[in-house]
Amino acid sequence: KERSPPNRRMEPVRSVMALICAVVASGSMSSVASYRNVLASMGSKRMAPVVHTFMGKRKSFMQATTEGTIATAPPLELYEAQLRKSIEEEDSGIIGSKGTNSAKDIVFVPEQVPNKRTSRGKEPELWLDDDTTEVKPIHRLTMMGIWGMSSVMMLDVISQLSNPIDGAAAALVVASTVLFADLFSGIFHWSVDNYGSLKTPIFGSIIHSFQGHHSAPWTITHRPFFNNVYKIARVVLPLMALSMAMTLNSGNWGWELFAIVFFNMQILGQEFHKLSHMIRTRPWVSKLQNCGILLSKRKHLQHHTSPFEGHYCIVTGHMNPLLDNSKFFRHLEKFVYNCGGPEPNCWKLNPELRATTLGKST
Secondary structure (H helix, E strand, O other), X not given: OOOOOHHHHOHHHHHHHHXXXXXXXXXXXXXXXXXXXXXXXXOOOOOHHHHHHHHHHHHHHHHHHHHOOOOOOXXXXXXXXXXXXXXXXXXXXXXXXXXXXXXXXXXXXXXHOOOOXXXXXOOOOXXXXXXXXXXXXXXXXXXXXXXXXXXHHHHHHHHHOOOHHHHHXXXXXXXXXXXXXXXXXXXXXXXXXXOOOOOOOOOHHHHHHHHHHOOOHHHHHHOOHHHHHHHHHHHHHHHHHHHHHHHOOOOOHHHHHHHHHHHHXXXXXXXXXXXXXXXXXXXXXXHHHXXXXXXXXXXXXXXXXXXXXXXXXXXXXXXXXXXXXXXXXXXXXXXXXXXXXXXXXXXXXXXXXXHHHXXXXX
């Protein structure tokens, strides 16, 4: 019997290898054309239509999830369910003395997840090619610069406090600045959640990160401190330098102290935000969250409900009731729209919210 040509005998092997390579590549490649190239390089033609169809469906799902067409992916539901469970355990005192620092301990049951990508809530989802969860030298240097300027300014403030009255006034400045920082974080959070895109100058990467955060909120728990705060810190750095140049040795210690607290709270607010998304936190962190010093899991979880129209403040969350009950953001959205601005994303997700805000019947 005549033996089959070598290339035909190896066709099944090439097909299997091409499928494996294409599936592995799906974690780092973003276009279906890339999968075609993988198949072509392996010399396999028989499996190309099958793999191309599979990868095309995967890309469609990823694109729909990113654009908000799919409101909630199954792993997102499981993540939020475990987060709620951890809140209940903390409230009832079940949590022990040990805590974990990320969402890596989430256990997903494959039978409960229609989508086979069961690691979706366990591994970080990075939507930018140059994004990473690793700490780079520039991340540390940026924070070192901010902390260095903050230290110099704080020493200047302390040198100007000459009596107990000044000390009381300084405490009042700190407390009021923290509340204002919480208010500002809410307005900033609302703006980047609802307006702009990756192409927006200066704030494009921040906008993209905040909007993508809704579809994979656990990603933030994988970021170390310096990596997590960098996108905010690189904007704060020149503003802190400008504040230092204007207030240092000027005798206006009140404004100098305000700048120190305000800018550092904007940076730390991103870390408080991360802590509110952790399935397990250390007991002392949970106590600070539950007593209102840090942003609590329970309160921030209310923001992660489509159309994401409230609970924007992420420093302490104390200003959320005032802003939400007064419909501050609805008035702000209406003002922007009447001035010719675009519709906010929350209106697009909920047309009824748009009609209510504009005073029109649905």
